[in-house]
Amino acid sequence: MKNLVWAAAALLLGCGGSSYEYAATAPRGDSSEGGYGDVASTGGYAPPAEPAEESVSRMEVMADASGGGADFDSWDGEDDVAAGPATVQPQYAQNQPPPQQPTQGGPTQTQPRPQQGQATDAVDLSQPLLIYTATLHLGVYQVEATQETVIGIINEVNGFLSQRTDNTIVVRVPAAQFQSVLDRIEDAGDVLHRQVEALDVGEEYRDLAIRIRNSEAMRDRLEQLLRQASNVEEALAVERELQRITESIEQMKGRLRWLSDRIAFSTITIHFQPRATETLSTDPFRLPFQWLDTLGLSNLLSL
Amino acid sequence: MKTIVKTAALSALLVGCGSPPLTIPDDFVVLDDDYADYDVRATNAHGAVLAVREIDNDVEGNLSFWVDAVKNKLRNQGGYSLLEEADVNAGSGHAGHQLRFGRDQNGQAYQYWVTLFVTPDTVWVVEAGGRGEVWTDAQARVEQAITTLSLE
Numbered sequence: 001m002k003n004l005v006w007a008a009a010a011l012l013l014g015c016g017g018s019s020y021e022y023a024a025t026a027p028r029g030d031s032s033e034g035g036y037g038d039v040a041s042t043g044g045y046a047p048p049a050e051p052a053e054e055s056v057s058r059m060e061v062m063a064d065a066s067g068g069g070a071d072f073d074s075w076d077g078e079d080d081v082a083a084g085p086a087t088v089q090p091q092y093a094q095n096q097p098p099p100q101q102p103t104q105g106g107p108t109q110t111q112p113r114p115q116q117g118q119a120t121d122a123v124d125l126s127q128p129l130l131i132y133t134a135t136l137h138l139g140v141y142q143v144e145a146t147q148e149t150v151i152g153i154i155n156e157v158n159g160f161l162s163q164r165t166d167n168t169i170v171v172r173v174p175a176a177q178f179q180s181v182l183d184r185i186e187d188a189g190d191v192l193h194r195q196v197e198a199l200d201v202g203e204e205y206r207d208l209a210i211r212i213r214n215s216e217a218m219r220d221r222l223e224q225l226l227r228q229a230s231n232v233e234e235a236l237a238v239e240r241e242l243q244r245i246t247e248s249i250e251q252m253k254g255r256l257r258w259l260s261d262r263i264a265f266s267t268i269t270i271h272f273q274p275r276a277t278e279t280l281s282t283d284p285f286r287l288p289f290q291w292l293d294t295l296g297l298s299n300l301l302s303l
Numbered sequence: 304m305k306t307i308v309k310t311a312a313l314s315a316l317l318v319g320c321g322s323p324p325l326t327i328p329d330d331f332v333v334l335d336d337d338y339a340d341y342d343v344r345a346t347n348a349h350g351a352v353l354a355v356r357e358i359d360n361d362v363e364g365n366l367s368f369w370v371d372a373v374k375n376k377l378r379n380q381g382g383y384s385l386l387e388e389a390d391v392n393a394g395s396g397h398a399g400h401q402l403r404f405g406r407d408q409n410g411q412a413y414q415y416w417v418t419l420f421v422t423p424d425t426v427w428v429v430e431a432g433g434r435g436e437v438w439t440d441a442q443a444r445v446e447q448a449i450t451t452l453s454l455e
Contacts, residue, residue, distance in 0.1 A: 284379050291358050292376045294340045296383075297406065297415050297432050300352050303334065 123260050129202035131259070132178045132266035138189030143167060143272045146188050150270060153184045162267070170269045178266040185270060192273060201259050208256045215249045325355055325429075326394075326451035328444035341430075351433035351441035353448060358426040366421040370400045373417050373428075377404055383415060393420050394451040399427075401449075414438040418449050427454060 123129060140146040147169055151161055159173035159181065173181045182196070222242045229235040286293075327333060331345040331353060344354035364372070370388075377383040383404035391401045399420035406413045415432035429452060431445045432438065 285375070286380075287372050287376070289358075289362075289372070291340065291356070291428075292372060295373060295376060295417065295428075295430070296381050297413055299340065300344075300354055300415070300430050300432055301350065303346060303352070 123205070123263050125206070128200055129205050129259075129263050130175075131199045131201055131262040132175055133197050133199070134178075134182055134266070134268045135193075135195045135271070136182075136185060136191060136268065137193035137271045137273060138185075139192050139273050139275050140189040141275050141277070143274050146272055149188050150185050153181060153188075157181055159265070167272045167274075168270065169272075170267065172265040172267055175264060175266045178268075182268065185268065189272070190275075201263065205256065205259050205263075208252050208259070212249060212252045212256065215245055215252070219245050219249065325453075326448050327353070328441070328448050330441075330444070347437075347441055349433070349437040349440065351431070351437050351445065353431045353445050354429070355452070356428045356430075358428060360421065360424055360426045363423060364421070364426070366398070366400060366419060369419050369421055369426055370402065373419065374402060377402075377415075377417070382406060391418060391449065393427075393449075393454055395453040395455045397422070397454045411435055414442070416445070420452065420454055422454060425454075427452065 138146065143166070147164070150169060150171065154161060154171045154173060157173055157177040157180075159171055159177070161169060162172050163170035186194070219242060222238055222245065226235060226238045226242065229238055325343065327345045328347070330347045331351075332347075333343060333345045336344045341354040341356050344352065346352045374385060378385055383406050385402060386405045387403040389401050389403075391399050393399055397420050399418055401416060401418040404415045404417070406415065412435045413432060414435075416430065418429040418431075420427040420429075429449050431449070433441060
């Protein structure tokens, strides 16, 4: 049974010729078969086919639960990863064209309105995975009224209010509506400053998906080893590893959910700056005729 | 004879300065007021004062406008009370308006009259005033002097 524990340890340490590859360090597009994220590929350790299918199934469940709905069925692994260049878009200046919609025509337009803080739109892995964020500084005359106008715009597109203070609101809008909403918000005041960013997280997203899949396959194998443990010592050793890898999986899933949410719903932060209003003098009305100021007994009787 | 001489001298002075002729009461003297806002200013020995100034009517305000302007200025910002107002005529026949203000200060009552005549080019402002009994003694003669104002 000791051999079983050693086998598990070797597996976790990555030695022993395991075919598991870690997406973050794996070469992209230079392998035509097996390998990258393919749990069932050849190698020193070949997890059974059934657990591998389960891991994919779990991934789908996870994605649904996260609201991100990653479309792993349509993703065939390595080739897609290699085909998805990780290019971070530069910031857009005031007059530069804004970024294109990342999921036009995708399921984002047909999803029901999400609860606040959730995103239910699916992530289309065939498109660049971009997180759009924008920051606007608007000069307005009536801050509260303009805030209400912006919130009305957000509601129309099934977006939601994320944060609100006296002079700032943060809203989330479906990525497909990002540009049109931005245009409408800009019409609500004078744009004093504008910053738009499109962050490509495709590489990180796909890496995470692969690492989750690998980790889940590893977890399944550890569960098998746990069932085969013959004494308490072996069982405890395997359980420790199980716990570690389970925590790692949950962390990665959490990150994936966060990315899915940010991809599906763009974030727009609007700072409202009240315009200085004219202050009317409270002094008595004065005609602009100087001689009127010299009227009076004080002058007249001053000999 | 003295009055004739004084009137002639004042008229010459006023004409020379471009100011309207005005008959100054006998007990008044004309002050050398080069530094003041007035075209002519005269006083009696007790402190009753009569003055005239000629203002360019660049904005072409009519008599009503200037009456209201003076009224608002003295009532709202000067602390004067409008005691009485009346239409008056100048010696040249032009219609004018007289505002009679009062003001109390340190237990003393003061009178201050502002009489306005307006032509398309000029606003004629005749001011007169003094303290209590001093004014009472001079009032009739000042009132008479105002009616001699000639805008010709």
